[in-house]
Amino acid sequence: xxxxxxxxxxxxxxxxxxxxxxxxxxxxxxxxxxxxxxxxxxxxxxxxxxxxxxxxxxxxxxxxxxxxxxxxxxxxxxxxxxxxxxxxxxxxxxxxxxxxxxxxxxxxxxxxxxxxxxxxxxxxxxxxxxxxxxxxxxxxxxxxxxxxxxxxxxxxxxxxxxxxxxxxxxxxxxxxxxxxxxxxxxxxxxxxxxxxxxxxxxxxxxxxxxxxxxxxxxxxxxxxxxxxxxxxxxxxxxxxxxxxxxxxxxxxxxxxxxxxxxxxxxxxxxxxxxxxxxxxxxxxxxxxxxxxxxxxxxxxxxxxxxxxxxxxxxxxxxxxxxxxxxxxxxxxxxxxxxxxxxxxxxxxxxxxxxxxxxxxxxxxxxxxxxxxxxxxxxxxxxxxxxxxxxxxxxxxxxxxxxxxxxxxxxxxxxxxxxxxxxxxxxxxxxxxxxxxxxxxxxxxxxxxxxxxxxxxxxxxxxxxxxxxxxxxxxxxxxxxxxxxxxxxxxxxxxxxxxxxxxxxxxxxxxxxxxxxxxxxx
Amino acid sequence: xxxxxxxxxxxxxxxxxxxxxxxxxxxxxxxxxxxxxxxxxxxxxxxxxxxxxxxxxxxxxxxxxxxxxxxxxxxxxxxxxxxxxxxxxxxxxxxxxxxxxxxxxxxxxxxxxxxxxxxxxxxxxxxxxxxxxxxxxxxxxxxxxxxxxxxxxxxxxxxxxxxxxxxxxxxxxxxxxxxxxxxxxxxxxxxxxxxxxxxxxxxxxxxxxxxxxxxxxxxxxxxxxxxxxxxxxxxxxxxxxxxxxxxxxxxxxxxxxxxxxxxxxxxxxxxxxxxxxxxxxxxxxxxxxxxxxxxxxxxxxxxxxxxxxxxxxxxxxxxxxxxxxxxxxxxxxxxxxxxxxxxxxxxxxxxxxxxxxxxxxxxxxxxxxxxxxxxxxxxxxxxxxxxxxxxxxxxxxxxxxxxxxxxxxxxxxxxxxxxxxxxxxxxxxxxxxxxx
Numbered sequence: 003x004x005x006x007x008x009x010x011x012x013x014x015x016x017x018x019x020x021x022x023x024x025x026x027x028x029x030x031x032x033x034x035x036x037x038x039x040x041x042x043x044x045x046x047x048x049x050x051x052x053x054x055x056x057x058x059x060x061x062x063x064x065x066x067x068x069x070x071x072x073x074x075x076x077x078x079x080x081x082x083x084x085x086x087x088x089x090x091x092x093x094x095x096x097x098x099x100x101x102x103x104x105x106x107x108x109x110x111x112x113x114x115x116x117x118x119x120x121x122x123x124x125x126x127x128x129x130x131x132x133x134x135x136x137x138x139x140x141x142x143x144x145x146x147x148x149x150x151x152x153x154x155x156x157x158x159x160x161x162x163x164x165x166x167x168x169x170x171x172x173x174x175x176x177x178x179x180x181x182x183x184x185x186x187x188x189x190x191x192x193x194x195x196x197x198x199x200x201x202x203x204x205x206x207x208x209x210x211x212x213x214x215x216x217x218x219x220x221x222x223x224x225x226x227x228x229x230x231x232x233x234x235x236x237x238x239x240x241x242x243x244x245x246x247x248x249x250x251x252x253x254x255x256x257x258x259x260x261x262x263x264x265x266x267x268x269x270x271x272x273x274x275x276x277x278x279x280x281x282x283x284x285x286x287x288x289x290x291x292x293x294x295x296x297x298x299x300x301x302x303x304x305x306x307x308x309x310x311x312x313x314x315x316x317x318x319x320x321x322x323x324x325x326x327x328x329x330x331x332x333x334x335x336x337x338x339x340x341x342x343x344x345x346x347x348x349x350x351x352x353x354x355x356x357x358x359x360x361x362x363x364x365x366x367x368x369x370x371x372x373x374x375x376x377x378x379x380x381x382x383x384x385x386x387x388x389x390x391x392x393x394x395x396x397x398x399x400x401x402x403x404x405x406x407x408x409x410x411x412x413x414x415x416x417x418x419x420x421x422x423x424x425x426x427x428x429x430x431x432x433x434x435x436x437x438x439x440x441x442x443x444x445x446x447x448x449x450x451x452x453x454x455x456x457x458x459x460x461x462x463x464x465x466x467x468x469x470x471x472x473x474x475x476x477x478x479x480x481x482x483x484x485x486x487x488x489x490x491x492x493x494x495x496x497x498x499x500x501x502x503x504x505x506x507x508x509x510x511x512x513x514x515x516x517x518x519x520x521x522x523x
Numbered sequence: 524x525x526x527x528x529x530x531x532x533x534x535x536x537x538x539x540x541x542x543x544x545x546x547x548x549x550x551x552x553x554x555x556x557x558x559x560x561x562x563x564x565x566x567x568x569x570x571x572x573x574x575x576x577x578x579x580x581x582x583x584x585x586x587x588x589x590x591x592x593x594x595x596x597x598x599x600x601x602x603x604x605x606x607x608x609x610x611x612x613x614x615x616x617x618x619x620x621x622x623x624x625x626x627x628x629x630x631x632x633x634x635x636x637x638x639x640x641x642x643x644x645x646x647x648x649x650x651x652x653x654x655x656x657x658x659x660x661x662x663x664x665x666x667x668x669x670x671x672x673x674x675x676x677x678x679x680x681x682x683x684x685x686x687x688x689x690x691x692x693x694x695x696x697x698x699x700x701x702x703x704x705x706x707x708x709x710x711x712x713x714x715x716x717x718x719x720x721x722x723x724x725x726x727x728x729x730x731x732x733x734x735x736x737x738x739x740x741x742x743x744x745x746x747x748x749x750x751x752x753x754x755x756x757x758x759x760x761x762x763x764x765x766x767x768x769x770x771x772x773x774x775x776x777x778x779x780x781x782x783x784x785x786x787x788x789x790x791x792x793x794x795x796x797x798x799x800x801x802x803x804x805x806x807x808x809x810x811x812x813x814x815x816x817x818x819x820x821x822x823x824x825x826x827x828x829x830x831x832x833x834x835x836x837x838x839x840x841x842x843x844x845x846x847x848x849x850x851x852x853x854x855x856x857x858x859x860x861x862x863x864x865x866x867x868x869x870x871x872x873x874x875x876x877x878x879x880x881x882x883x884x885x886x887x888x889x890x891x892x893x894x895x896x897x898x899x900x901x902x903x904x905x906x907x908x909x910x911x912x913x914x915x916x917x918x919x920x921x922x923x924x925x926x927x928x929x930x931x932x933x934x935x936x937x938x939x940x941x942x943x944x945x946x947x948x949x950x951x952x953x954x955x956x957x958x959x
Contacts, residue, residue, distance in 0.1 A: 365889055436850065442885065
């Protein structure tokens with residue numbers, strides 16, 4: 003497949019965004035159809051790329067600054083591009099049929115898509131920064147214009163946190179280039195071989211942790227998340243939680259684990275601790291929430307904690323778990339918000355205390371509530387659903403590296419079930435309020451995005467290899483620690499990276515090779 | 524066109540007693556004016572008559588099968604076919620319908636209603652053997668009738684002499700005779716009876732309530748059929764008319780004997796003979812209204828919402844889970860599970876009710892709930908009839924000119940409405956047409 007296919011992945015939503023301006027503003031459904039068609043086509047192209055991977059595309063852009071239009075797809079970025087294209091389509095279809103100011107709304111959603119997909123496709127750090135920064139503008143506008151009653155505060159906070167994240171990333175990436183003893187080179191291949199002094203590595207990693215930690219987010223960098231998730235319109239929050247936040251996870255994996263392995267390994271106990279704190283803090287706060295959207299925001303924060311733990315452990319299994327968690331969480335959180343959006347559209351509220359008996363087959367919202375139940379079960383890691391294999395891999399992979407942090411995260415995972423049961427017991431079961439139960443059922447067209455996501459969550463749960471098979475080669479190569487007790491089997495690839503001794507801030511850290519690990523040739 | 528000239532105002536007659544200060548003062552005044560607790564609107568009239576019709580058809584099955592169980596199935600230890608009344612019981616002439624009746628309430632036939640027979644043959648699905656309909660649950664839900672019977676059995680002290688009689692020696696002797704006759708030649712069951720006589724006796728008491736309720740509904744079914752026919756003929760002007768018809772019906776059949784006969788082969792054993800003098804009004808109708816409309820019991824499923832909410836009172840007399848209080852929204856969560864009856868009535872809705880439901884809420888999709896609310900309205904009207912009948916029997920006419928008598932009536936009405944002061948009562952809800 004030609005490398006220009008990669009350009010098509012960006013051109014489709016970009017051109018569709020421009021074409022929207024030629025459609026009449028009075029037909030929001032046509033605008034939505036075109037936007038969704040563009041992202042669905044992007045998804046189809048990405049699937050073709052999966053079947054027949056294209057070669058990297060390199061076009062000179064601003065070579066004197068080290069900026070090239072260097073695009074590529076590998077095992078890490080391909081599933082994320084697929085996820086983004088899928089969630090973009092689902093987000094478009096989740097928007098109300100009578101969306102106000104539709105041309106601008108969908109154009110901004112498409113712009114967000116372009117930014118996120120561009121970042122995942124980028125094989126050049128500066129290009130990544132550019133795409134990363136691009137995402138902030140449309141998402142802020144989407145929250146500010148179409149958000150809830152407190153949208154102004156939410157947008158400002160989101161913008162400020164995003165700006166700090168962007169600046170921090172820019173500084174970190176520039177430092178990566180400038181302090182590289184091998185010369186100025188922002189390409190990923192060049193950065194992978196960068197020769198950086200330990201102190202420079204430490205400063206750069208600190209900047210990158212701040213940048214990606216804000217985007218993910220993790221405690222204590224999460225200040226923007228509950229308010230923004232609470233105020234953003236449903237399609238936007240589906241994209242924010244499902245795809246945009248994954249830029250942070252991708253960045254930590256690509257830049258932190260990939261480009262700064264020594265410092266990452268040295269700092270990993272602290273990073274794992276931060277992950278554990280995030281997991282517990284998120285779960286406990288989710289239990290205390292009285293609003294479904296805020297509950298899901300904290301739930302997401304908790305799950306990002308598990309992801310960070312896996313990245314800190316950086317064993318082959320943990321990294322596979324991290325990728326699986328990125329994908330599973332992306333689907334689950336989008337499904338959660340899609341269901342909440344359906345419920346909110348009919349009932350006019352997301353307050354838990356105001357809702358009950360939604361499973362009632364005659365006057366409730368049984369299909370939407372049932373999908374919400376399934377999404378909550380998936381978030382709680384119930385076997386048979388996508389969350390389970392991802393969390394199992396995270397715990398299995400992290401246990402040997404950070405047993406205490408893993409135990410804490412296991413407890414946090416248990417707490418997930420607490421808030422899931424608490425939420426659904428109040429919202430789904432119980433007495434349907436006679437005075438409030440005066441709404442019409444959701445239509446199949448409205449349920450379609452949530453149904454599609456539900457099927458995927460079930461599908462990945464029943465066939466978990468689809469979650470981990472994408473990136474095994476890349477994650478195994480990036481692994482910093484081996485998996486001591488992992489048996490070699492045809493279905494699981496164990497560490498292929500050679501045992502390494504890395505230089506940490508406080509001295510040399512020996513990473514013990516596994517007797518069962520298969521050394522790379 | 525000349526402007527219409529307003530008629531001179533009618534002379535205002537000063538009321539003999541001051542207005543009520545009860546919370547439901549508006550309803551008190553309506554009852555004092557001979558009205559019903561249910562507001563008099565054309566739609567309310569249409570709703571309640573329509574649902575009476577839909578209720579009467581399954582009720583025609585309930586009473587026949589209740590009597591079949593009480594009289595024929597009796598103490599069968601494996602009553603797997605108790606919901607399959609024999610043809611004799613399906614053809615059993617209703618004592619208040621048809622030409623053979625000495626007091627015909629309904630002008631229609633005395634045998635099982637044609638719509639009922641048609642449904643029994645086809646159900647919701649297709650014509651197939653009775654057993655398959657039963658197993659597929661495509662049938663009349665006798666479980667509802669049994670739940671009503673159990674409510675009457677369980678609450679017991681509901682007025683009348685019926686329950687006291689069940690503890691008498693005469694009843695024990697009659698029951699003993701019936702048990703021995705029924706299990707004649709069955710040493711196993713007779714041995715068990717010798718070992719556990721009270722258990723058998725308790726079962727017979729329950730069967731006596733089967734008979735009690737069966738005889739009660741044998742009257743109500745033709746009453747409702749006749750009301751439906753009258754409405755179709757344009758016979759009712761408003762809700763009070765419908766209530767008055769019920770009041771008159773209550774008085775007409777008040778003295779109907781309540782009894783329990785058991786048939787063993789050709790022999791008839793009178794467990795409760797007619798000669799005991801138990802009457803339809805005091806031993807069946809009033810206990811039924813108290814047990815089923817007001818009290819019943821909390822939902823006894825595996826997950827009781829009432830229990831979770833700490834809503835189960837310690838005193839049985841404080842129970843208030845009947846249809847007058849029931850929340851029909853979460854289907855089957857409170858009171859006698861109205862779901863079963865609602866499902867039965869759904870099969871026999873007159874077309875005008877179906878059209879009405881199609882215009883509101885979720886149309887056909889939530890007919891079950893809409894008809895449940897209609898049923899609630901209609902039972903407030905039946906309860907109003909019972910209240911007016913009691914007032915008529917025990918107190919003074921509504922047009923009495925003695926203020927003391929009117930105040931006595933007022934106190935009676937207010938005492939009745941005190942039972943609807945609890946927040947669960949739906950009296951407030953049915954005052955609005957928006958409650959659907």
